[in-house]
Amino acid sequence: xxxxxxLLPDNIANQIAAGEVxxxxxxxxxxxLENAVDANATEIKLIINDAGKALIQVIDNGKGMSExxxxxxxxxxxxxxxxxxxxxxxxxxxxFRGEALASIAAVAQVELKTKKAEDETGTFIEIENSxxxxxxxxxxxxxxxxxMKNLFFNVPARRNFLKSNAAEMRHIIDEFIRVALSFPDIxxxxxxxxxxxxxLERATLKQRVVQVLGTNNNSKLVSVQExxxxxxxxxxxxxxxxxxxxxxxxxxxxxNRFIKSAYLNHAVMSAFxxxxxxxxxxxxxxxxxxxxxQLDINVHPTKQEIKFEDExxxxxxxxxxxxxxxxxxxxxxxxDFDLDPSIQHLDAVSKPVTTxxxxxxxxxxxxxxxxxxxxxxxxxxxxxxxxxxxxTFYESPGEEKKIQGESDKVQDVIxxxxxxxxxxxxxxxxxxxxxxxxxxxNTYIVATTNRGFILINQQSAHERILYERYIAAAHGKxxxxxxxxxxxxxxxxxxxxxxxxxxMNDLNELGYLIExxxxxxxxxxxxxxxxxxGNEKRVLENMLEQFKYxxxxxxxxxxxxxxxxxxxxxxxxxxxxxxxxxxxxxxDDLFACAQPNITPNSNPTYMEFKKDYLERLFGK
Ligand code: ADP
Ligand code: MG
Numbered sequence: 001x002x003x004x005x006x007l008l009p010d011n012i013a014n015q016i017a018a019g020e021v022x023x024x025x026x027x028x029x030x031x032x033l034e035n036a037v038d039a040n041a042t043e044i045k046l047i048i049n050d051a052g053k054a055l056i057q058v059i060d061n062g063k064g065m066s067e068x069x070x071x072x073x074x075x076x077x078x079x080x081x082x083x084x085x086x087x088x089x090x091x092x093x094x095x096f097r098g099e100a101l102a103s104i105a106a107v108a109q110v111e112l113k114t115k116k117a118e119d120e121t122g123t124f125i126e127i128e129n130s131x132x133x134x135x136x137x138x139x140x141x142x143x144x145x146x147x148m149k150n151l152f153f154n155v156p157a158r159r160n161f162l163k164s165n166a167a168e169m170r171h172i173i174d175e176f177i178r179v180a181l182s183f184p185d186i187x188x189x190x191x192x193x194x195x196x197x198x199x200l201e202r203a204t205l206k207q208r209v210v211q212v213l214g215t216n217n218n219s220k221l222v223s224v225q226e227x228x229x230x231x232x233x234x235x236x237x238x239x240x241x242x243x244x245x246x247x248x249x250x251x252x253x254x255x256n257r258f259i260k261s262a263y264l265n266h267a268v269m270s271a272f273x274x275x276x277x278x279x280x281x282x283x284x285x286x287x288x289x290x291x292x293x294q295l296d297i298n299v300h301p302t303k304q305e306i307k308f309e310d311e312x313x314x315x316x317x318x319x320x321x322x323x324x325x326x327x328x329x330x331x332x333x334x335x336d337f338d339l340d341p342s343i344q345h346l347d348a349v350s351k352p353v354t355t356x357x358x359x360x361x362x363x364x365x366x367x368x369x370x371x372x373x374x375x376x377x378x379x380x381x382x383x384x385x386x387x388x389x390x391x392t393f394y395e396s397p398g399e400e401k402k403i404q405g406e407s408d409k410v411q412d413v414i415x416x417x418x419x420x421x422x423x424x425x426x427x428x429x430x431x432x433x434x435x436x437x438x439x440x441x442n443t444y445i446v447a448t449t450n451r452g453f454i455l456i457n458q459q460s461a462h463e464r465i466l467y468e469r470y471i472a473a474a475h476g477k478x479x480x481x482x483x484x485x486x487x488x489x490x491x492x493x494x495x496x497x498x499x500x501x502x503x504m505n506d507l508n509e510l511g512y513l514i515e516x517x518x519x520x521x522x523x524x525x526x527x528x529x530x531x532x533x534g535n536e537k538r539v540l541e542n543m544l545e546q547f548k549y550x551x552x553x554x555x556x557x558x559x560x561x562x563x564x565x566x567x568x569x570x571x572x573x574x575x576x577x578x579x580x581x582x583x584x585x586x587x588d589d590l591f592a593c594a595q596p597n598i599t600p601n602s603n604p605t606y607m608e609f610k611k612d613y614l615e616r617l618f619g620k
Pocket of ligand 2: 034095096
């Protein structure tokens, strides 16, 4: 038998290694931008064609490379940034693994132009499949340009795995923004298919945040600044009233490196506690600077996760710094967060807030319905209460055992826990026509049925109705558009504009008539016929936020995400008073649904109270 073990040829070994570093166009963008930053550039231009599938080019005015270095740079483990293992614990550069250029050269056609200020001529190198196919001296400005063409041209399996251009472009913009935020004193531009998408002049951090995250943030930022022996924290948080309904602009940087940390995110959220509704998310852009020896940035191949030597200290500092900043700007906990106008006139909300009635208000269940997830079926967890068994009865199992999208299981749990709940074997549920419908707390509707009564959550019910209507629209039953008398313009961040462009066709089918109107602007010419005009702007902005939130959920298609976002967005909110006629229409529409008993997220839309259960409750 011959021996069978062979060494892999370099280009194949590089291709395999490249899989770790370059997963998609945005990973290459990140590496190239970071190299330019490490080269002390003050101007960095990113050029993208076809969402990076055809071309990714980064041009910088940094220190450039000598002819030998230019050649060396593409070798695996070739780096000028660390020399021995100790250096690993004092890293001040963005890169250090010496893998990026080798990986890029393995999976794309690369052209490098570079010149050092002290050299007469520059160097041009062309590489394909990890092999240099051309090298010559050229005249070139000081700095470096690296162009990579046809990413994954030689790894078709990976190329096919890439997402739509819009999706890949979003990833690229995300990476671009992260780098641009951490280096405000560097000029950045991003040009996509010949159009300049970002043009970020050198600026202060605050200006950069505004440049990148949108001009409407200008007056809404509170600055955070806390210096200690152990670490420094600085940056900005959004004022509480600007908190959004979904996770949006939240950025942590440690020693200027973007990181993801659920733990530190929690520290910020807890500093905001009581100031924002429990289900909303504040904006933050926070930088932590600390001794690199207190960190291990090596735990994740793409370096987004980080290990702190002492995580608890960092948590405490972050929390304290944000609390302090919010207190300094005398943003005290009040109820003046951004509620629906329809909710604002409610007593508990609109009365002036004295300490006394603030305490009363915060302990009232009404306040909690708003702050605690807007969940209609939330009941204060107080086991000592003599209403205990009521609680078990009311509290939807969906609250604790909710399994997203698995409605059958939710139904099983419901049946199991509350025998009075919908029992499929008995006669089908019918609402008794000539009985009055009653609205309570402007939130629920009580309806008498053939089997007892049901308590409908108006918001959840409406969400179900809209969801099914939008699904039907997507299958050809287009929703009528009403033309706006006063078309509204929308000015979005570049990120959101890319997203909205991507969703435009689907939105049209759902009754929205939206047209592009200059850079990152849109005009809303019409809305679905059954949507109240006047708050299109807010609805669309919230919809984009919600969509991004769903975007993390791979199991939904783009259209499903859009439909869920819109249904959630348009559903009538708690606190909306309904006329008898509106209640009638809502219940009729609900029971005309294919699946009336749960929302698209599998929360219950109503609770059933059956006659025999009611009798048992009263000891009959
Ligand atoms: P790393 O950044 O981890 O060192 P890379 O593969 O990204 O590894 O780059 C290898 C080397 O090439 C760097 O250490 C640096 O010396 C050089 N280099 C890469 N990009 C540039 C650039 N834009 N300007 C100057 N030198 C660069
Ligand atoms: Mg690098």
